[in-house]
Amino acid sequence: MLLTDTIEKKLIEAFHPERLAVINESHMHAGHQPGFDGGGETHMRVRIVSSAFTGMSRVARHRAINDVLKPELDAGLHALAVEPAAPGEATRW
Template identity: 70%
Template sequence: MTRQENIESALQAAFHPERLFVINESHLHAGHRPPEEEGPETHMRVRIVSAAFEGMGRVARHRAINDALNAEFKDGLHALAVEAAAPGEPTRW
């Protein structure tokens, strides 16, 4: 499985989202890390809507997502942009 698929699977299991998009943005960051640290899936964006986020602040949502993806960070995920919302909250996407 790719890192993107691993992230999707982990977030599905942890949050049972209504909507989930995992976007590989690694190509936008090419060249800013040493070549031996770069890879095809180092920078990802997560857009997620889940009832699990109801009553949680932005920082708590980000921490919960980072915790769910701990194994990916240990395996080389360098950066994660998070756009998390509870159902009914406005999103820009």
């Protein structure tokens, strides 16, 4: 299973989102480190709208997502950009 799919599945189970996009941005980081060609799944962006985030601070939302994805981060996911929102909040996407 692709890491993108694993992340999506875990976030759906944990937050039951109204909207979710898991985007592999690894290719955008090619050449940033010696020997890194931008392949694989090392840099991800998560865009998520869930009622689970209602009343939570931005930091608390990020922590909740990082807690769910801790095994993936520990296993080598290098970067995780998170754009969480509660229903009705403005998003840039």
